[in-house]
Amino acid sequence: MTIGLSDEDRELRDSVRGWAARYATPAVIREADEAKAEARPEYWASLAELGMLGLHLPEEVGGAGFTLLETAIVAEELGRAMVPGPFLPTVVVSAVLNAAGHTAELEGLVDGSTFGAxxxxxxxxxxxxxxxxxxxxxxxxxxxxxxxxxxxxxxxxxxxxxxxxxxxxxxxxxxxxxxxxxxxxxxxxxxxxxxxLADGEVLALDAQRVLDIAATLFAAEASGLADWATTTAADYARVRKQFGRVIGQFQGVKHKVARMFGRTEQARVTAWDAARALGEEVPAEEASLAAAVAASVALDAAFQVSKDCIQVLGGIGYTWEHDAHLYLRRAQSLRILLGSTGSWQQRVAELTLAGARRVLTVELPAEAERIRADVRAELEPAKAKTGADRTTYLAEKGYTSPHLPAPWGKSADAVTQLVIAEELAAADVKPHDMIIGNWVIPTLIAHGNAEQLDRFVPGSLRGDIVWCQLFSEPGAGSDLASLSTKATKVEGGWKLNGQKVWTSMARDAHWGICLARTDADVPKHKGLSYFLVDIRNSEGLDIRPLREITGEALFNEVFIDDLFVPDDCLVGEPGDGWKLARTTLANERVSMTGGSSLGDGGEALVALADTLPGGIDAHQLTVLGQILCDAQSGGIMGLRTTLRSLAGSQPGAESSVAKLLGVEHIQQTWEVAMEWAGPSSLLGDQERTSATQMFLNSQCMSIAGGTTNVQLNIIGERILGLPRDPEPGK
Incomplete structure (x- = not known):
């Protein structure tokens, strides 16, 4: 992992990491620890010769002419390795002097002859x-x-x-x-x-700009500290045994390390964005907001994760001999020297309330303009159409799901998808949203036969066919492979019996996708099959609405009693159900969130803050800043995922963490909104968009689509390599 995204960024990371392994050995770190005072590092000249001290400075003073991002990558790596020496204060001083137009002192800071403080x-x-x-x-x-x-x-x-x-x-x-x-x-x-003081010794540069530069580089180093702590905890949890088992199998440990990873990822992406913002031609308030978010998130993340690392290590982490306390001391020092997390969170809130926003956009390659011209011309006729005629036109031209292969989509790569999204918005036309069909249609295209494709795909793209999903059962939610709905082979098809639950849109859907067990004698995930069920024209379905905590009944429970499904509604082969349920096409959907990077909830909370009687107090300002930081980091994670797609890379860790953090952010946002709304939020019969209803509705988000606990297991096992529990439930 690294702050940077490009191949060049990773090469820089590897270069610094290799240098640190040679020079910042355990013996060197312990010598620095045992010394009575800090000494000038003997290897400083080597660091200067590599050009690491002047990456962000102009070539005329010996620098490389890059941006603060490259220096942030170095700061992250040196922080990860706990390299002794004043790299951080030195590059802060040189970056500030460069911003202030002071060039006389820069050459010494670049060539290593001058140390900064x-x-x-x-x-x-x-x-x-x-x-x-x-x-x-x-x-x-x-x-x-x-x-x-x-x-x-x-x-x-x-x-x-x-x-x-x-x-x-x-x-x-x-x-x-x-x-x-x-x-x-x-x-x-x-x-x-x-x-x-001599002329020029009082800097004319705005003090906040100095703090923003420092915050960005402090955040970069903090990202490295957090990464070391998380990696160290995960490595230990994979091998340390207690009670006869590796401790990484215990859910308490696994979830703690997974949350450490989530915090570390937040630190990394916010430091990256702050370094980018300070190097871009953006309004000063926007760059300052990005720096304040990084200061709020990254330094606190490093501090919290360092404490968690010691907890996972147990007794050995509490010893002086282990390096864990060095990282805790460094993280806590950064946090205090920069200024309290609360003060930075308040700054985030103040800037946002004053109208500052971080605009998260991507720069598309030159080929996008050729694509744009074709898309714009093709969408022109749609603007003159209305209703079903417009929807049908867009579907036939491949705009319902452009990432799907032709003729159903446009086989659109990442660049084309983003151009299409921009042009659809500019033309103010919206294709049909298939909702559940967005999962069904890719599966049919990948695994269905020609007859099934002709029968279901065009109508779904036009909106003529609405789908529901018959997967979850009373005894099989997160553990979907344990479902018990049974499919028995009969003449011409299958008879299904069982019960499904939490089925949204069951009363509105025309068709449903249903997983049922066709073989009870094989491992549970291998005995499932994938059926298409005619919801409106089948006997044996009893659909009953389930009233939710909001008072609405969007969910349903479905009782299946001798439901006949013909052979032509089995997708794939018997036993393929698990594979089909997990199908995604190689050409994945790519999106870039439009509107505010704070999301609807963040913007709603900002608007509510402006209406609070007596204004927003210090505590509320701090809470608002924290929530806005989470919103911003989620937007940055989405941006990085999109940039990876544009570069032809696989999704990074951001996509795995985004759901976990995003759900908890949304729930907290509406909880706070309800609190700020006061006693009026306790009145009955609230509008669906009220803080009360949004708070209640958000409770399902940590359950639906994989519970929070399951998400933590996925992060722990698939990303951090922690072992699975061989005896779940024991």
Missing amino acids: VALQPGTLALAQAEGATTLSGTSSLVLGGQVGDLFLLAATDAAGDRVFVVVPRDRLTVTDLPSHDVIRRNAEVTVDGLA
Whole structure:
């Protein structure tokens, strides 16, 4: 895993990882730990020779002319390896000076002859005017890298009480080494009394820009810390035995490590987005919002995951000899030095309430314009049509599901799908949404016979055939392979008997897809078959509505009693049901969420905050910021998945984590919205779009489509390689 996405990003990651393995050995890290004070690393020249200190700086000062993203990748890797030395404060100083237009000091920071040091909180340092000169007096807050730093970037307050930054060489300061919580990269403090500052030593750069740069690079390093902690915990959980079993089999451990992975992924994607934003030509508020999200998410993630790592390691994690405490100390130090998580969450909320939004878009290749012209011309006639005529036209032209192979779709690759989505929106035309049919039709195309394709696919694409899904049973929800509905072979077809539950649209559907057991003598997932059931014209179906906690009855239970299904409604061969139920086409659907990256719930909560009597208080502001951070990270995960598709790559870890985090985000959003709405939310007969109804409805989201516990098992087992429980339920 890495912050970056491209092949070049991964090559950079591998290069830094290889360098760190050679130079930041366990012995080197322990020497730094045991030393009484931080020393200048002997390998610093090697890091400079590789160009790692100046990736984000212009070529005329010895840099590589890249962006902050490449430096963030390096920071992540060096953080993962706990490399001693002031890389982080040095690149923060050089990035800030470059943004401020100070070039004189950059060459030394690039070639390794100058070390940077940073204090982001003012302490008691303050500027004053004396005899026409600007002076600096007081004591700084903790200075990161201060024990070895040569050039100090220090926060102070001006006469108005606002934060400003000054940059001063070490030889003009009184620097005192301090015992440090982080025993690998240590802190100092600076004391000055009436120091007259030279021209340019008070930076004209906005203080918030300085903080945003620092937040981005701090978040990148935090991502590396979190990744180490998660990987270490997972590796240990795969081999450590207790009570006669590997501890990774215990659901409590598996789920903890899976949640660690989710937090780590959030850290990674938000740091990536912040680094991109600071290198893009976007409004200052948008870039600052991205940095604030990264500061809110990544540093807290590293801290929490480091604590969880020690918990998974158990006693060995509590020893000084294990590196886990070094990562905990580093993560906690970053979090405190940058400023509290709550303060950054409040900034996210404040920027959003003021109208700032992070626009998540993709840059399509040149070929997209040729595709766009063809699509636009083909959609022009649809604009003049209405109702069923428009829907039929779009279906016949392949727009209902463009990713499907021709003639049912357009065999659209990722670029074409995104262009089509943009042009459909621009033309204000919407193809039919098949809902359950979106799962049925790809399965029929992949496994159905010619007669089934002709019979069901065109009508489904037009909306003439509505589908429901008869899968879940009272005794087989998440464990679908345990279903007991039985299909018995009879003359000309099959007789089905059993009960299905949680079947949405059963009273509206024309046809249903039904999994039933055709062979009880083989392993449970191999004895299932996939049937097409005529809902409206079959005897033996008793459909009963199930009233949900919302008061509505969208779900149904379906009792199946000697239901006859002809042979031509069996898809594939008997026993193929499990394989068919899991079918996806190689050419997957690609989408890019339109509208706000905060989602409908996030925007609704922002709108509600503006109506709170007396305004939003500090606690509510913090909660809002946290929720908006989760919304933003979910949007970024979707963007990264889309970018992988455009590059022809398989989905990354983002897609596996997105559902888990997205569901919990939505549930929290509407819970908070209901709380903020106050007593009025407790009135009965609420509108379907009210906070109350949305809160109640959202409770199903952690159950439907795979429960949260199942999602955690999938992340733990398929991504992190934790072992399955050989005796589930025991």
